[in-house]
Amino acid sequence: MVALQYLSRRTAALLVTLVIACTITFVVFHIIPGDPALLMLGTEADPEVLTGLRQELGLDLPLHVQYLNWLKAVLAGDLGFSTRLKRPVAGLIGERLPVTISLAVLSMLLTLVISIPAGAYAATHHGQPIDYIIVFASQIGMAIPHFWLGILLILLFSMYWKVLPPGGFVQWSADPWKAFLSLVLPAFALATHRVASLTRITRASMLDALTQDYIRTGQSKGLPKLSLIYKHALKNSLMPIVTVAGMQFASLLAGSIVAEEVFALPGLGRLLLQAIGYRDLPLVQGIALFIAIVVVLVNFVTDILYMILDPRVRYK
Amino acid sequence: MPWLLVWLFVMLTWLGLPVAAAGPKSGGHLVVAVPIDPDTFDPHKAVAAATREIDYNIYQGLVSFDTEGRIVPCLAESWETSDDGTVYTFTLRPNVFFHNGRSLSTEDVLFSLERVRDDATGYPMMWPKQIEEIVTLDDSSIRVQLKAPYAPFLSELVDAAIIPKEAVAQLATKPVGTGPFRLVEWVMGQHVKLARFDDYWEQGLPYVDTVTFRIIPDPATAILNLKAGAVHVIPRLSPDVAWQVEQAPDLKLLKGPMNTVQLMAYNLDREPFSDKRVRQAINYAIDKDLLIEGAAWGYGTKIGSNMSPVVDLYYADLADYYPYDTAKARELLAAAGYGQGVSVTLSLPAEYDLHVKSGEMVAAMLGEVGIEVNIELVEWGTWLDRIYTKRDYDMTIVGFTGKLDPHTALNRYTSDYGRNFSNFRHEEYDKLILEGLQATDIARRQAIYSRCQEILAEEAVAVYIMDPNDLVAMRSDVAGWRYYPKYVDDVGHVYFDK
Numbered sequence: 001m002v003a004l005q006y007l008s009r010r011t012a013a014l015l016v017t018l019v020i021a022c023t024i025t026f027v028v029f030h031i032i033p034g035d036p037a038l039l040m041l042g043t044e045a046d047p048e049v050l051t052g053l054r055q056e057l058g059l060d061l062p063l064h065v066q067y068l069n070w071l072k073a074v075l076a077g078d079l080g081f082s083t084r085l086k087r088p089v090a091g092l093i094g095e096r097l098p099v100t101i102s103l104a105v106l107s108m109l110l111t112l113v114i115s116i117p118a119g120a121y122a123a124t125h126h127g128q129p130i131d132y133i134i135v136f137a138s139q140i141g142m143a144i145p146h147f148w149l150g151i152l153l154i155l156l157f158s159m160y161w162k163v164l165p166p167g168g169f170v171q172w173s174a175d176p177w178k179a180f181l182s183l184v185l186p187a188f189a190l191a192t193h194r195v196a197s198l199t200r201i202t203r204a205s206m207l208d209a210l211t212q213d214y215i216r217t218g219q220s221k222g223l224p225k226l227s228l229i230y231k232h233a234l235k236n237s238l239m240p241i242v243t244v245a246g247m248q249f250a251s252l253l254a255g256s257i258v259a260e261e262v263f264a265l266p267g268l269g270r271l272l273l274q275a276i277g278y279r280d281l282p283l284v285q286g287i288a289l290f291i292a293i294v295v296v297l298v299n300f301v302t303d304i305l306y307m308i309l310d311p312r313v314r315y316k
Numbered sequence: 317m318p319w320l321l322v323w324l325f326v327m328l329t330w331l332g333l334p335v336a337a338a339g340p341k342s343g344g345h346l347v348v349a350v351p352i353d354p355d356t357f358d359p360h361k362a363v364a365a366a367t368r369e370i371d372y373n374i375y376q377g378l379v380s381f382d383t384e385g386r387i388v389p390c391l392a393e394s395w396e397t398s399d400d401g402t403v404y405t406f407t408l409r410p411n412v413f414f415h416n417g418r419s420l421s422t423e424d425v426l427f428s429l430e431r432v433r434d435d436a437t438g439y440p441m442m443w444p445k446q447i448e449e450i451v452t453l454d455d456s457s458i459r460v461q462l463k464a465p466y467a468p469f470l471s472e473l474v475d476a477a478i479i480p481k482e483a484v485a486q487l488a489t490k491p492v493g494t495g496p497f498r499l500v501e502w503v504m505g506q507h508v509k510l511a512r513f514d515d516y517w518e519q520g521l522p523y524v525d526t527v528t529f530r531i532i533p534d535p536a537t538a539i540l541n542l543k544a545g546a547v548h549v550i551p552r553l554s555p556d557v558a559w560q561v562e563q564a565p566d567l568k569l570l571k572g573p574m575n576t577v578q579l580m581a582y583n584l585d586r587e588p589f590s591d592k593r594v595r596q597a598i599n600y601a602i603d604k605d606l607l608i609e610g611a612a613w614g615y616g617t618k619i620g621s622n623m624s625p626v627v628d629l630y631y632a633d634l635a636d637y638y639p640y641d642t643a644k645a646r647e648l649l650a651a652a653g654y655g656q657g658v659s660v661t662l663s664l665p666a667e668y669d670l671h672v673k674s675g676e677m678v679a680a681m682l683g684e685v686g687i688e689v690n691i692e693l694v695e696w697g698t699w700l701d702r703i704y705t706k707r708d709y710d711m712t713i714v715g716f717t718g719k720l721d722p723h724t725a726l727n728r729y730t731s732d733y734g735r736n737f738s739n740f741r742h743e744e745y746d747k748l749i750l751e752g753l754q755a756t757d758i759a760r761r762q763a764i765y766s767r768c769q770e771i772l773a774e775e776a777v778a779v780y781i782m783d784p785n786d787l788v789a790m791r792s793d794v795a796g797w798r799y800y801p802k803y804v805d806d807v808g809h810v811y812f813d814k
Contacts, residue, residue: 034697038705040355040363043716046442047734056438084364085504086356086488095504154540166544167537168530169506264532266505274352279697 010303014296021292022074022285026067029281035059036083036279057083070285079289080282082275089286092271096255099169100267102179103259104252106187111194112245116234118195119202124229126207134199141196150189150262157185167264186263190256194248201244205237212236238309246302253298254291340796340811346524348805349538349547353504353531357491359477360432363440365717365803368475369551370508370529372804373522374415375477375493378406378425379470385575385627385720385801387470391420391478391494401465401756402448408456413515414480415491415498422452428478429460443472465754467761468721474802496522496808505531510807523796523811539789542567548794551805553787554669555613561789572799573617573626574786575718577725578670580662580678580779582711585739588658589710595776597648599638601685602678606640608782611673615785621769622716623725624783626801630722630762632769638776645685657686661710663703666693670784671713678713678779707737715784718801722765723752729772740777 037053038045054060058069073080079089122134158166164185170178209215210233218228255268268287275283354367359375362368380390389395392406412420431437433444446469449461462469483492491499496518497510508529512522530547532538535554541547543564553561553569561569582589582598589595608616617625620634649655664675672693679689689711694703703709719725727733730749731741745768752764773780788797795813798806 032698033701034695035701035705038700039697041440042363042365042700043704043714043735045735046440048442049440052435052438053440084355085353086358086361092504151536151540154537158544159540162544166540166546167532168541168546171503261534262537264530264534264537266503266531270505270533277697 010300014293014300017296018289018292022071022289023067025285025288026070026281029279029284030063034279036281039278040084070282074289079286082280082283084275084278084280085283089282092283093268093286093290096266096268096271098172099183099260099265100253100255100269102172103183103187103190103256103265103267104249106183107191107194107252108245108249110187110191111198111248114191115195115198116202116241119199120206120229120234122199122203123206123210126210131203134203138196138199141192141199144192146189146193147258147262149192150186150259153185153189154263167262169265182263182265186256186259186265189262190252190259194252198241198244198248202237202241205240206233209233209237235309239306242302242305242309246298246305250295250298253294340523340809341813342523342525342811344524344812346527346549346794346807346810346812347547348527348529348549348551348807349532349541350529350551350805351531351533351535351538354502354508356488357499357502358487359475359479359491359493360428360437360439361488369803369805370510371477371491371493372495373497373510373527373807374491374495374499375479376495377474377476377478379473381471381474381720381800381802383798383800385629387474387720390474391425395470397756399756401467401754402462404460404462404469405453406458406460408458409517410456412494412517414483414494415513416480416483417515418480418482420478420494422455422458424480425458425478426450426452427481429476431479431484432476441472441475443469444476465756467753467755468723471720471724474720497527500526507531518808522808524807527807529805542789542791545791548791549797549805549810550789551786553789555615555785555787556669558613558615558787558789566792568790568792570788570790570797570799571615571785572788573624573783573801575624575626575801576783577619577622577624577716577718578616578674578713578781578784579622579716580674580711580713580781581738582778583707583709583737583739584741584777585707586710588652588654588660591652592775593648593652594654594658596638597645597652597685598682598687599776599779600641600648601645601687602681602779602781603640604635604781606681607674607677610677611670612782612784615787616782617785618782619780621772621780622729622778623722623765623769624718624801626783627718627720627722627725629758630765632766634769634773634780637773642685649685649687654686657688659688659690661690661692663692663694663699663709663712665696665699665712665714667696668715671715674781675713704735704737707739713781717803718783720801722761722768723749726765726768726772729768729777738777740775742771742775745771 037050037057037059041050058066082089082092118134122131125131154166157164165182169182172179215233218232255272257269257273260267260270272287352366354370355364356362357371359371376390378390378392379387382388391409391412393409395404395406397404408422414420429450432439433447446462446466447460448463451459453459477493479487480492496513496516498513500509500511502508510527512525532541535557538550539557539560542550558569561567584590604618608614608618618635620637623631625631662675662679664672675691679691682689703712727749728735729740730746748764748768752761755761755764793812793814794810796809796811798809
């Protein structure tokens with residue numbers, strides 16, 4: 001009963017969030033200067049052709065009519081056509097998902113596998129040299145801009161050692177191994193910054209947990225050290241880690257503009273960048289809608305994880 | 317008898333082999349890096365230059381252009397023009413095939429030109445409105461009747477692709493043309509793959525078997541790919557990374573004109589630019605040679621009016637009309653009443669590195685003569701909207717793509733033209749442009765457009781800076797790259813010279 005109530009509340013919140021997100025995107029897009037028809041035709045535009053194109057794209061209609069038309073179509077499951085590419089928006093987003101999702105999953109796995117053990121280790125060795133090394137390394141990881149790291153990685157792994165491809169993507173269906181290889185460097189470049197921040201959060205949260213009374217109790221009743229650290233301390237410090245990791249995963253699923261540019265990957269980020277550059281409103285709206293859904297869903301999963309991790313949340 | 321064979325063998329070796337060795341070799345797979353996807357492969361709807369640079373190899377029109385920008389036969393073997401310049405009769409080339417295997421007929425030409433002319437198609441140019449009527453005369457000839465003489469007709473016709481009727485529904489993603497290459501696959505954001513069309517009409521072309529246009533948005537990544545051998549050609553390389561190519565042993569850099577006019581325009585409806593003396597002063601105050609050196613790394617050709625020297629037939633050399641002379645600039649400013657100095661805003665399109673760098677140098681140069689320049693960076697979408705369309709600006713720097721025909725290049729300065737964003741109004745100029753449209757005689761046209769360019773220089777309508785070089789980076793074993801005064805990547809003539 002409680003779960004059902006919770007679920008319906010979340011669904012309502014989801015819908016409200018989506019409507020707000022779309023409305024904001026739409027309004028902001030009309031506040032900033034720029035005309036899609038003009039951007040398509042550029043400096044060579046003949047004024048008469050321009051008028052024709054604006055009519056064809058429905059840009060001559062009043063704003064609220066344009067918005068309601070879009071909303072009506074979306075409710076019927078139709079995201080419309082990209083103004084520049086003249087193809088269905090849903091298809092364009094769908095084409096980009098394999099890259100974006102696999103890249104997001106890969107760099108998230110990398111992030112979790114490295115940062116949680118590193119953070120926990122640093123916390124349990126608080127004040128020792130290894131702690132300082134990990135803290136220092138994460139400081140550097142946070143400071144390195146990932147476009148620069150990306151170019152550096154290409155230089156090393158593709159130019160000098162020639163072990164990985166210098167950008168581009170091979171479809172999973174064409175050659176799974178090559179597809180995986182083409183994602184290794186970008187996943188690494190994207191993970192660096194996230195590893196660094198998650199390591200620091202794990203470390204801080206663990207340090208906090210290790211000073212709690214129940215740890216001292218456990219210690220005094222003679223629990224083995226490993227069980228104490230991983231079963232009690234880590235489990236209790238997971239809440240902030242899950243929160244941050246969830247946000248990181250959502251931002252990865254929204255696509256990374258910079259990494260996709262540097263590694264020439266056909267992901268969602270580049271599609272969005274181009275769509276904004278050309279004021280391709282239906283496409284921008286479609287992607288914004290998608291990102292909003294992803295964020296809400298990831299938050300939803302995070303909430304469920306809270307309930308699993310912390311019984312107090314369950315009974316609230 | 318054997319001596320005859322020996323003689324034959326010797327003669328053939330002597331005659332044949334050297335020729336074969338010197339000619340281009342066939343075969344191979346070419347990879348070209350381009351920064352952005354095409355918009356659509358429907359040639360009558362596409363508006364992006366990124367599409368035209370690729371689909372030049374897929375589609376063809378009745379006529380085409382050579383490396384000098386002259387109009388040459390293509391799908392039409394020949395044509396005749398009536399004395400009054402209103403009737404064009406084209407004779408079709410025999411044995412031309414579409415990529416779907418069907419042979420080209422006059423019906424296809426009729427269909428294509430009617431489609432271009434139809435409002436419902438959304439063709440991005442206005443010239444088809446000049447057509448009065450299209451009639452097929454017999455199996456191989458077709459007549460186009462214009463409403464009035466329109467001199468740029470043939471140079472506009474180069475972009476009117478001839479397509480087969482049966483393919484029209486899926487043209488946007490499955491192009492069918494008559495060009496040397498046919499589309500194999502287009503994966504958005506990744507690549508466009510082309511393969512040679514075996515039934516292509518031009519003997520011996522193309523040379524390579526397949527071409528992949530890889531979409532690589534970041535120039536640094538494109539260069540890394542070129543060095544690694546994963547890419548063979550990068551057209552339109554940004555000049556600030558050119559040194560990387562010049563220093564690499566297995567790469568080469570080609571330089572050619574781009575047929576673009578880079579200019580600093582000003583708003584003639586605003587003070588102080590309404591005063592011709594101020595405009596001339598600004599022209600004297602700007603050292604174009606230094607701009608080419610500093611902003612374009614030396615890769616550019618100085619110009620003096622709204623035309624690139626590459627348009628050989630009509631170009632008037634006015635590059636040194638206003639030599640660099642700060643004393644004269646100050647004198648003119650003082651005469652105009654701005655001896656105490658004046659403050660203006662220079663709006664620069666942020667996405668275009670060349671224009672931004674040029675603008676920063678211009679600001680310093682104008683500062684020398686007492687004009688204080690405030691630089692404002694604007695995003696391209698904003699530039700098009702606010703500056704280009706609403707004409708809300710003082711000064712700006714931009715590049716205009718050159719044209720094959722002088723009319724299309726110079727028409728933008730006529731008083732009533734919707735994109736005359738300089739707000740230039742000049743009676744003689746308007747008259748000349750109108751006259752040029754009806755003139756069929758080349759000598760007359762040359763005189764007209766020469767005078768037009770002179771007027772633009774005389775009136776100092778803008779500071780015409782340079783035609784930036786089109787830099788093409790390639791692996792040293794790639795040969796046969798051709799420069800055209802239009803934005804196309806002709807991969808049909810490219811071959812590997814190993």
